[in-house]
Amino acid sequence: MAKIVELITENVGKVRPDSLEDYLNASGYEALKKAFKMTPEEIIEEVKKSNLRGRGGAGYPTGSKWEQLHEIDETPKYIVCNADEGEPGTFKDKIIMDKDPFKLVEAMTIAGYTFGSNHGYIYIRGEYPLSKKTMQKAVDLAKEAGYLGDNILGTDYSFDIHIRTGAGAYVCGENSAQLNSLEGKVGRPRIKPPHLAEVGLFKKPTLVNNVESFAAIPYIVLNGGEKYASFGTKESGGTKLVCLSGNVVNRGVYEVPFGTTIREIIYDLGGGMPEGRKFKFAQIGGSSGPCFGEDKLDTPLCYKETGKNGLIVGSGALLVVDDSNCAVDFAKCISEFFVHESCGKCTMCREGNRQLLRILTRFTEGKGCKEDFALIEQLSNVLPISSFCGLGETATRAVSTCIELFRDEFEEHIEGKCRAGICSFSEGGK
Amino acid sequence: MAVNKNITAEDERFQLLDEFIDEIEDKKSSLINVLHKAQEIFGYLPLEVQKHIAEKVDLPLSEVYGVVSFYHHFNLEPKGKYQISVCLGTACYVRGASKVLERIKKELNIEVGETSEDTKYSLQATRCVGACGLAPVVIINDDVYGRMTEEKVPEILEKYK
Ligand SMILES: Cc1cc2nc3c(=O)[nH]c(=O)nc-3n(C[C@H](O)[C@H](O)[C@H](O)COP(=O)(O)O)c2cc1C
Ligand code: SF4
Ligand code: FES
Numbered sequence: 001m002a003k004i005v006e007l008i009t010e011n012v013g014k015v016r017p018d019s020l021e022d023y024l025n026a027s028g029y030e031a032l033k034k035a036f037k038m039t040p041e042e043i044i045e046e047v048k049k050s051n052l053r054g055r056g057g058a059g060y061p062t063g064s065k066w067e068q069l070h071e072i073d074e075t076p077k078y079i080v081c082n083a084d085e086g087e088p089g090t091f092k093d094k095i096i097m098d099k100d101p102f103k104l105v106e107a108m109t110i111a112g113y114t115f116g117s118n119h120g121y122i123y124i125r126g127e128y129p130l131s132k133k134t135m136q137k138a139v140d141l142a143k144e145a146g147y148l149g150d151n152i153l154g155t156d157y158s159f160d161i162h163i164r165t166g167a168g169a170y171v172c173g174e175n176s177a178q179l180n181s182l183e184g185k186v187g188r189p190r191i192k193p194p195h196l197a198e199v200g201l202f203k204k205p206t207l208v209n210n211v212e213s214f215a216a217i218p219y220i221v222l223n224g225g226e227k228y229a230s231f232g233t234k235e236s237g238g239t240k241l242v243c244l245s246g247n248v249v250n251r252g253v254y255e256v257p258f259g260t261t262i263r264e265i266i267y268d269l270g271g272g273m274p275e276g277r278k279f280k281f282a283q284i285g286g287s288s289g290p291c292f293g294e295d296k297l298d299t300p301l302c303y304k305e306t307g308k309n310g311l312i313v314g315s316g317a318l319l320v321v322d323d324s325n326c327a328v329d330f331a332k333c334i335s336e337f338f339v340h341e342s343c344g345k346c347t348m349c350r351e352g353n354r355q356l357l358r359i360l361t362r363f364t365e366g367k368g369c370k371e372d373f374a375l376i377e378q379l380s381n382v383l384p385i386s387s388f389c390g391l392g393e394t395a396t397r398a399v400s401t402c403i404e405l406f407r408d409e410f411e412e413h414i415e416g417k418c419r420a421g422i423c424s425f426s427e428g429g430k
Numbered sequence: 431m432a433v434n435k436n437i438t439a440e441d442e443r444f445q446l447l448d449e450f451i452d453e454i455e456d457k458k459s460s461l462i463n464v465l466h467k468a469q470e471i472f473g474y475l476p477l478e479v480q481k482h483i484a485e486k487v488d489l490p491l492s493e494v495y496g497v498v499s500f501y502h503h504f505n506l507e508p509k510g511k512y513q514i515s516v517c518l519g520t521a522c523y524v525r526g527a528s529k530v531l532e533r534i535k536k537e538l539n540i541e542v543g544e545t546s547e548d549t550k551y552s553l554q555a556t557r558c559v560g561a562c563g564l565a566p567v568v569i570i571n572d573d574v575y576g577r578m579t580e581e582k583v584p585e586i587l588e589k590y591k
Contacts (some may be wrong), residue, residue, distance in 0.1 A: 088519035088558035126466075126503045127559045129572075137585050165461055167501035170557070184461035185493075186500045202459075219498035245521035287520055321524050333523045337557055343500075 049225030051237025087286030285314025519558030
């Protein structure tokens with residue numbers, strides 16, 4: 001039976017988001033006070049021991065990232081919180097910002113103190129106006145009470161947080177594109193290296209972490225990295241916020257320890273499919289993640305096991321799709337997303353995604369042909385190796401895994417048949 | 431949100447925008463914030479407004495235009511009084527968002543990306559607004575409607591006359 005463990009969501013629903021007092025009563029700012037008594041090296045050591053890995057999707061070890069930035073002497077350094085949460089089906093960072101905003105403020109302040117940085121930025125997607133308001137309010141209240149601003153808690157450390165909003169571009173979730181956007185520019189990715197730890201925001205050393213990664217920091221500082229790691233599996237420390245959506249009874253965000261199986265999440269926590277419907281497939285990690293069938297449901301959620309099974313942990317999005325849906329039309333929906341969001345810098349990502357959408361559209365109209373499978377395969381092979389950033393690299397993953405699973409359904413569409421009855425072949429299918 | 435096709439340099443609303451810009455220390459890196467504000471004031475970002483901003487923050491117009499046209503949120507054309515966004519993110523899609531969208535198109539007789547002739551309604555498709563637990567989701571100006579069905583469409587549109 002799956003269990004919920006509340007390490008980073010402990011306050012969700014229990015504190016008022018606009019009350020610093022509530023946060024303090026819930027042991028808020030104890031971690032910062034403790035951090036002030038530690039050296040930066042000690043803090044980084046705890047983060048390393050925690051086995052925390054980036055929750056924004058890429059899963060990079062947070063401790064190593066912090067260590068790399070620490071080793072750089074140049075100043076000033078900047079702390080950036082990636083709250084772009086653009087991956088469709090992901091809505092976990094929003095829960096932290098809307099329900100426990102001081103946790104994020106405290107976490108960023110600890111990071112700021114660790115690196116001797118005086119400025120932090122939170123980049124919130126434009127689609128989250130409420131989160132922006134809530135975060136701004138928390139920042140203002142923290143400042144008024146001396147938890148932010150000059151000489152925090154009477155120390156000689158000063159830190160300020162600035163809130164910025166995106167303007168509807170998925171690619172700005174990519175960390176280097178995000179820094180360009182924060183500088184007021186077009187949000188296209190930068191070439192790396194140089195890494196952002198060396199040449200980041202305003203060309204200065206910069207830390208970029210996801211909201212959920214930051215949110216784990218107060219727990220780690222307060223209870224020790226080992227304690228946090230003890231909740232997960234050997235390689236994947238702690239807990240993960242899973243965003244369960246689609247055709248399940250209980251949709252929502254659940255904090256589960258790593259090692260929980262996908263089946264447990266869908267059936268124990270999510271309550272399975274609505275009555276009378278059957279599981280068809282699921283998709284993990286958002287629109288850039290792979291689709292998979294029943295046979296992989298017993299995969300434990302953790303970086304190692306998902307990797308072995310061709311899955312990812314990604315952002316923690318878990319979308320469940322039942323048999324009322326058509327695999328071909330679903331693939332087309334994903335493809336539309338990538339056409340819309342490609343930033344246009346690379347030819348293959350810009351044009352390849354368009355061609356893929358054209359082919360998939362033909363299928364949904366009953367005009368596909370056998371040769372199209374080879375074309376799709378070609379695109380799926382070329383895009384990952386000819387794209388500049390993760391968007392193009394992963395854009396074909398959902399479509400190609402969908403075809404692997406449901407080749408028969410794609411073939412039926414060539415004959416003008418849609419078993420789910422979603423595609424209408426009125427416009428002159430075969 | 432105000433819709434005005436003829437914005438001239440004398441428009442009083444520029445003063446409002448200038449007050450906002452004057453408060454900002456680092457104007458260049460705040461371009462996106464300024465554009466958000468300008469769109470809030472004018473409803474969209476016509477060339478006249480872009481020119482004004484370019485001068486005010488000391489950037490070439492080409493760069494301002496580059497930023498405006500890159501981000502989906504910024505509009506070069508005026509939008510309707512009621513902006514209707516239908517989420518077509520995957521979590522909404524698998525719960526029947528396309529049917530909801532079709533119904534709205536039929537009721538209002540406009541396509542995605544269009545504004546109705548009486549400039550009352552604009553229709554757009556968005557990708558995941560982070561309310562996947564309530565899918566499918568429709569947003570009209572600042573109001574969020576979750577668990578949408580085709581059948582609920584007329585009744586909800588009735589509120590925006
Ligand atoms: C196309 C694309 C979109 C991304 N979107 C997000 C996002 O919305 N939020 C996020 O935290 N990371 C996103 N990332 C990952 C970031 O580049 C980066 O790895 C992350 O912010 C680092 O923080 P973390 O190590 O704490 O996860 C995205 C990456 C790519 C390639
Ligand atoms: S891969 Fe796509 S999104 Fe990434 S830089 Fe190239 S064109 Fe832009
Ligand atoms: S997919 Fe529609 S709100 Fe997330």
